[in-house]
Amino acid sequence: MEGFITNIQKCSVHDGPGIRTTVFFKGCPLKCKWCHNPETQSYMPEMFHNSDTCTLCKICISKCDMGAISFDNPLISYDPQKCTMCEKCVDFCPSSCIEITGKKMSSRELLSQIEKDIPFYEESGGGATFSGGEAMTHIDFLHETISLCKDSQIHVTVDTCGYAPSESFEKIADLVDLFLYDIKHMDENIHKEYTGVSNALILHNLRLISRLGCKVQLRIPLIDGFNTDEKNIRETAFFSKELGITGVSLLPYHSIGNYKYPRLGMGVALQFEKPSDEKLQNIKIIFEEYGLNAKIGG
Structure with missing residues (x-):
């Protein structure tokens, strides 16, 4: 089975435990206005012109x-x-x-790249992380690849926005060691305005994998003026606590990927604001009030 991959990042330390190989799948059902990897939005290869x-x-x-x-x-x-x-x-x-x-690769070609760093995984407790784009929308290719990883005793993490058929999560739940799960906003209308989709399926799938006993760590991109208000933060923290989730990574907005937009013919990237250090600390404290282990950064 084959799929399109935009990047294979070696020696990653921000996408799960230990030293990891992070695989970026091409294609995402969301169109987040602050997206820092716009080259992963389309499901097809694209020209990148500098x-x-x-x-x-x-x-x-x-x-x-x-x-x-x-x-x-x-x-x-x-x-x-x-x-x-x-x-x-x-x-x-x-x-x-x-x-x-976007390069077309087979599951075995992908595995051969991942296996090269097995000594680093064994030394650090690392493994492979499947990100994107949205890896969950390539479920058959993803399932085959992570099955091969498990055969090689490689720790598997899936970094997901949660917007994929529930059956896809059920299909791989027993193969995934850790889900890194994005929650962007608790209000459905605001979520749709900024990402292009409702959050209903995302929240449903988070409930689902929590009920299935999957290990989950939340990841929350924090964009000032979008989701950093106290009401949204408390609703997110309460929802997480109700599901038994104990860990959350708070990811401040950055504009590192803005240069990619004109190179893809997508015009000029929208500008957003990073929360102040004081606001980040206050958000961290709120999550801790709800019993979550919150950290700033990946």
């Missing part, structure tokens, strides 16, 4: 047999509907300013 290093030599245009690349003064323009991912533009670009995001 206009800062582009010399406008237009060789890529002449080499594209499908007419997917054109010059839209003053920029190179790309039509994903025409692109066949032949990668001639990548091969012939003299300034190496074009990449294709």
